[in-house]
Amino acid sequence: MLPCRGALRATALLRTAAGPLPGAARRASCGPGERPVGRGAALPPGPDLRHFLRGSTAGEPQPEPSSYPGAGKVYLETYGCQMNVSDTEIAWTILQRSGYSRTKELGEAELQPGLCAAPREKAEQTIWNRLQHLKALKVRRRQQGSALRIGILGCMAERLKEKILEKEKLVDIVAGPDAYRDLPRLLGLAESGQQAANVLLSLDETYADVLPVQTTAGGTTAFVSIMRGCDNLCSYCIVPFTRGRERSRPLASILQEVRMLAAQQGVKEVTLLGQNVNSYRDLSEVQFRAAAAPGLSRGFSSRCQARAGGLRFAQLLEQVSRVEPEMRIRFTSPHPKDFPDEATLSQVLQLIRERHNICKQLHLPAQSGSSRVLAAMQRGYTREAYLELVQHVRDSIPGVSLSSDFIAGFCGETEEDHQQSLSLLREVCYNTGFLFAYSMRQKTRAFHRLQDDVPAGVKQRRLQELIAVFREEAARANQAMVGQAQLVLVEGPSRRSASELCGRNDGNIKVIFPAAQLEEDAGSKALFRAQPGDYVLVKVTSASSQTLRGVLLGPATLSDSAACP
Numbered sequence: 001m002l003p004c005r006g007a008l009r010a011t012a013l014l015r016t017a018a019g020p021l022p023g024a025a026r027r028a029s030c031g032p033g034e035r036p037v038g039r040g041a042a043l044p045p046g047p048d049l050r051h052f053l054r055g056s057t058a059g060e061p062q063p064e065p066s067s068y069p070g071a072g073k074v075y076l077e078t079y080g081c082q083m084n085v086s087d088t089e090i091a092w093t094i095l096q097r098s099g100y101s102r103t104k105e106l107g108e109a110e111l112q113p114g115l116c117a118a119p120r121e122k123a124e125q126t127i128w129n130r131l132q133h134l135k136a137l138k139v140r141r142r143q144q145g146s147a148l149r150i151g152i153l154g155c156m157a158e159r160l161k162e163k164i165l166e167k168e169k170l171v172d173i174v175a176g177p178d179a180y181r182d183l184p185r186l187l188g189l190a191e192s193g194q195q196a197a198n199v200l201l202s203l204d205e206t207y208a209d210v211l212p213v214q215t216t217a218g219g220t221t222a223f224v225s226i227m228r229g230c231d232n233l234c235s236y237c238i239v240p241f242t243r244g245r246e247r248s249r250p251l252a253s254i255l256q257e258v259r260m261l262a263a264q265q266g267v268k269e270v271t272l273l274g275q276n277v278n279s280y281r282d283l284s285e286v287q288f289r290a291a292a293a294p295g296l297s298r299g300f301s302s303r304c305q306a307r308a309g310g311l312r313f314a315q316l317l318e319q320v321s322r323v324e325p326e327m328r329i330r331f332t333s334p335h336p337k338d339f340p341d342e343a344t345l346s347q348v349l350q351l352i353r354e355r356h357n358i359c360k361q362l363h364l365p366a367q368s369g370s371s372r373v374l375a376a377m378q379r380g381y382t383r384e385a386y387l388e389l390v391q392h393v394r395d396s397i398p399g400v401s402l403s404s405d406f407i408a409g410f411c412g413e414t415e416e417d418h419q420q421s422l423s424l425l426r427e428v429c430y431n432t433g434f435l436f437a438y439s440m441r442q443k444t445r446a447f448h449r450l451q452d453d454v455p456a457g458v459k460q461r462r463l464q465e466l467i468a469v470f471r472e473e474a475a476r477a478n479q480a481m482v483g484q485a486q487l488v489l490v491e492g493p494s495r496r497s498a499s500e501l502c503g504r505n506d507g508n509i510k511v512i513f514p515a516a517q518l519e520e521d522a523g524s525k526a527l528f529r530a531q532p533g534d535y536v537l538v539k540v541t542s543a544s545s546q547t548l549r550g551v552l553l554g555p556a557t558l559s560d561s562a563a564c565p
Contacts, residue, residue, distance in 0.1 A: 074100045075109035079127055082332070083243075084154055086225045086273055089212030091153055091180045096213060098184040106137075110149065127156065131170040149173065149190045153180070155242035158199045159443070165195050177228070177243050178202040201244035208253040208284075214265055220491055220533040222267045224257055225249065226316065227274035231304045232335060234367075235378045235445035236410060236438065239275055246276065250284035251311055255319060262324040268489055268533050269328035272320065278334040278348060281310035299385025300337035303378065313338075314347035321355045326535075326558050328489060329358045330508065336364055336389055337380045349396040356562030360397055361431075361507045364390065365405035369424030370417035373410055376450065383424065390428055401507025403432035408466055409459030410438045411450035418462050425469045429477050431507055433470040437463045471545035478509065478543035485553060486511060487561045490534045501530055503538075510547045513538045517552040528554060537561070 074095055078088045092102065103109055134150050141148045151173030152164055158176035165174055172190040175183055176199035189196040206228055214222055229244040230237070254272075261267040274280065282288055293306040313331075321329050339346050352358050364386075368374050371382040381389075393400055406421060425433075437459040440452040454462075486505040494500035494512050501515045513536075516529040530536050530552060537553040 072100060072110035073103040073108050075103055075106050077130075080154075082223050082271065082273055083225070083275070086212065086223045087154055087177060087180070089214060089223075090207050090210050090225075091175075091183060093210050093213045094180050094183055095187075100187075110147065124156070131164075135170050149187070151175065151186075151190075153177075153183075155238070157197075158201070158242045159238065159441075161197055161199050165197060171195075173197070174199060176201065178205045180207070181205075202247075203245060204247055206247055206249040206253075208249050211257050211260060214261075214267075219265075220267060220489060221269040221271070222261050222265075223273045224254060224261070224270050225273045226254055226277060227280055230275035231279070232276060232380075233303050233378060233445065235376065235450065236367075236407065236441075238441045238444050241443040243275065246279060246281075248280050248282045248310070251282050251288075251316055251319065252284070254316065255323060258320055258323045258327075262327050266533060267327065268535070269330065270320075272317070272329065272331040275333065276335045276338070277331050278313045278338040280313040280316055281307065282316070283310045285311075294338075296337055297339055297381075297385070297389060299381060299388060301380045302337055303380070314351060317348060317351055317358065318355075321351065321358050325357055327357060328506075328558065329355075330361065332363045333365060334363065336366075336386055339389060339392075346392075346396065349393060352400075353397045357558050359506050359508065360399060361401040361403070362393060362397075363403045363405075364393070366424060366428075367405055367407050368410065368413070368417065369406075369421035370413070373413055373417045373421075376412055377407075377410060378445065383420065387424075387427065401431040401509065402428060403434070403508070404428070404430050406433065406435045406466055406470075408435065408437045408463040409454035411440075411446055411452055411454070413438075413454055413462075418465070421466060422469050425466065426473055429473045430470065431474055431477050431509060433467075433474065435463060435466045435470060474545040475543065478545065478548060481540045481548060482543055483540065485537050485539050486548065486550070487556055487558070488513070488536050488538045490530050490532050490536060492532045501532075503536070505538075505548070511538055511540075511550060512547060513550045513552050515552075517554065528552075530555070535561070 074092070076088055076092060078084050096102070131150070131152075134148075138148045138150060150171045152171050153175045154177050157164065157174045161174050161176075164171055172195055173183075173186050174195075174197035175186060178201050179186075179198035182198045186196040186198060207225070227246060227248040229246045230239045231246045233240055258270055261270060288311040289309040291309055291312065293308040294312065296302060296306070317329070317331065334348075339348065352360060352362070366386055367377055367379060369383055371384070374382060390402070393402070406425070408418070408421075437456075438452070438454070440447055446452075488503040488505050488511045490501050490503040492502060493515075494502045499515055500512055503511050503513075505511050516527055535556045535558060537556045538548075538550040539553055540548045540550040542549045
């Protein structure tokens with residue numbers, strides 16, 4: 001799962017400007033997987049997990065992009081986790097193929113789609129507030145004789161389709177995470193004054209043939225989606241119900257995108273992205289299908305039976321790392337249960353240790369330090385098994401940087417359970433943490449079987465205690481880097497000073513340093529000014545729980561830094 005999984009997942013907002021308003025809205029016939037909604041019609045209930053096995057929509061023929069009246073300017077907003085950033089790029093690529101252009105100014109837009117997902121109540125309320133603002137803007141545009149179409153894409157679109165379209169009447173288009181190919185047609189319907197929705201989930205849609213257009217021009221980093229959906233069914237998590245079952249993108253498609261990012265866009269770091277990346281299983285080629293089913297780590301269990309066949313994550317990671325030696329590789333999020341035990345040295349951990357361009361950093365989402373709470377969450381491991389895994393990781397990768405997720409105040413959590421989470425934070429000493437108060441969501445097992453019985457005030461108090469302990473331990477871990485030279489990928493200017501730059505080290509920790517320094521060469525001095533996309537060496541002079549500060553030593557490369565003792 002992603003670091004934000006217990007927190008915020010994004011739904012996209014779509015806005016297009018359309019010139020003169022059309023005539024009276026009329027109800028259209030439904031196309032494959034689409035649900036136009038008239039003003040007085042009730043929206044049919046959408047699919048849930050029981051619908052997954054009824055068939056896939058990904059294989060249905062789609063009209064060619066040229067058959068849609070692509071026109072107008074699109075303004076995109078993205079809320080939530082990294083998966084939504086990746087989905088925004090997929091959606092924009094599909095719209096661009098159909099003739100839409102993109103604007104950075106909302107006032108120019110004819111279409112406003114927003115990518116959003118909101119497992120947390122506070123995050124969801126932020127999106128509702130934004131939709132109310134857009135609704136007011138839409139009314140003003142109508143009074144001026146032009147139109148603004150508003151859309152919601154992604155997880156929140158699938159989960160709250162009826163409320164979004166009918167009850168609140170805030171948007172024109174709703175598209176779930178497996179329906180982005182249908183956007184041009186849905187937009188065509190919206191242009192005629194109708195509401196339209198497609199929230200059907202697919203068993204095999206991976207957008208393998210869509211090479212996403214990076215939404216940040218000149219960016220040094222990029223997310224590359226390698227799989228979609230999740231089969232873990234943790235009791236607090238809505239992802240299996242909003243993004244569907246796990247399916248892996250073909251290896252060839254992933255390598256093609258990584259090569260494009262390196263050669264054509266100058267990207268220096270890619271993050272392989274999925275809800276559960278280390279269960280990746282590519283069956284796209286015949287030779288991949290003979291592999292045996294992997295075993296689980298000692299002390300771990302799974303609600304889903306391990307399936308034989310497929311090219312696995314370690315093989316994917318190995319091939320991606322060979323594309324460009326000067327491109328950093330990260331991945332998120334793995335599930336702790338999918339790392340092999342000590343009897344069989346993990347190929348993934350071995351690759352991280354041996355390949356200079358795979359970052360020595362792992363996200364190991366714990367969620368709780370209490371075995372009792374972990375059982376209620378259906379995480380598939382105990383506290384003791386998790387700690388054994390942490391020790392195995394640290395033995396395999398000296399100096400590894402660790403991050404994690406924790407949820408405060410899950411159903412039935414006692415003060416003793418909370419104290420065990422605090423003690424786990426102290427024992428592991430994470431470098432980075434994503435900590436949130438529990439927010440119950442419909443459709444999850446917790447919603448149907450458990451009681452959200454921890455008072456809101458108690459949740460917030462426990463969350464603040466988790467944050468305080470995390471910061472104390474992270475500051476201690478980061479303090480150990482003071483005096484060391486860190487290889488840093490420059491991302492851009494510091495937010496607080498134009499004379500400083502910001503980047504991240506191998507462990508994904510933010511590093512702030514001066515933008516320039518004097519270099520001596522053959523007796524003469526020259527000013528070296530680092531630029532976004534450069535690798536530089538920075539000597540750390542101070543550290544906090546979230547940031548390192550240092551002085552610029554000079555330019556560097558991944559290869560040269562790996563060769564240094």
